[in-house]
Amino acid sequence: MYPQETVDSALRLHRQGLTDAAVARACGVSVRTVRHWRWGTRRAPDTVRGRPQPTCGDAHGNVASESYSYLLGLYLGDGHIISKSRQHTLTVSCCDGWPGLIEEAARAMRIVMPCAAVGYVQRSGCTDVKSYSRHWPCLFPQHGPGRKHERPIILESWQRDIVRAEPWALVRGLIHSDGCRNVNRTTRMVAGERKRYEYPRYLFANESTDVMRILTTTLDELGVEWKFARRNLLSVARRGSVALMDRHIGPKY
Template sequence: MYDLETRKRALALVAQGRSLNSVSRQTGISRSAIRRWQLGIAPVSVKAECPRCSPQGRLPKAPVAYAYLLGLYLGDGHIIHYRKHRAPSLSIACGNSWPGLIDDAEDAVHALLPDNKVFRVRSIGCTYVKLYSKHLPCLFPQQGAGKKHDRPIILEPWQQEIVNAHPWGFVRGLVHSDGCRITNWTTRMVSGKPKRYEYPRYFFTNKSDDIRRLFTDTLDQLGVSWRRTNPWDISVARRASVALMDKHVGPKY
């Protein structure tokens, strides 16, 4: 469960003449694990469940699920490492009004880390889709202390590669977390009488300049017209663009 750099660092401390007990106390790694690494009983590479930890730095095996989950995480997700737990936890907040969204979030998490248990924690008005894994910082390097809009949110090159290959999955995750599809209406005078017209529109709202930019850059890549209605809101209202969003994203359900 330990990544390659952690194992190398522990073995380097032992090579300096440190005792197994002192290295164990400093690193938090069990003495027996360090001993197995010394003897070559345990491989220095990590389990295949996290391709980012491998020396080759491969992409996740479920890139479509990852693109969607990345959008959910940047919107309504957070990663926390409590001292009482051995591994950090990923939580995706999903409104209880959208049971389909909860199912989709759980499916995406399970596809990304199929060997880890995914579970739901119910709260007032929402359900958290949760998972514990030591590899979460590898898969979501944007994790960190504080709110996302208070720190830079920049995709790693390998993440951008996935987003470029599966842009609709990424947009769908962002909209399903911090967006919505609504129906606007207006009135026009026709033959001297007011007539009501309705039209659908997508909105995306996020305080982070970086996350909004990731959203709009991806829309540009897809040929979706958008405009900023205020500092935090992005609107998609043109008929052809809404049709594209309906085809590939759709409302929460």
């Protein structure tokens, strides 16, 4: 007889989408034992008739707020979910020029979904950070067919609560995905003489008006001044606002 804690751990891993073989390896038991726990006579406290109860409805109940808010920003920018019959894959694409971003994305995935496997797929010039769990659509209900800018992106009430609690984490995730901090160089005529000017600014580009609205609403609440350089490009260039962003965001690395 195995301890009840081992049974509970195995069933939790199964609910996260791991196969029986993966659960068996993680718990140090046989595949047959895992199947017995799922369908046999021994019941864990959170099962009925041998079948684990679904947890999709409360998958966000104990989520780590700061890491989730950051991961939400990454997902809204350069993330997507691929769905299969019993498993969903969350993917965030990261430029290879920012290795720190790759590790931060993986770390956020592990914190938000501790039992889900995280892997890397190398592509030309970028790395896809991937995490596998049947519950990713529960945590990102904005998932759906088609591109994000071609469908409504509306945050659920519980997501808005998390963003209000951790607004800088969301902004950081958005900037790390579809944004940057750079130095703008320009010239201006002053008293008949052309002078060169340089100043730092933050940029964020996204085709979704809903994602832009989520960002601008959050920036307004944080007291950050912004403007649209063009329809799909947001700029933060005011000295005070850039300094505020530097304290909480900083350049990608």
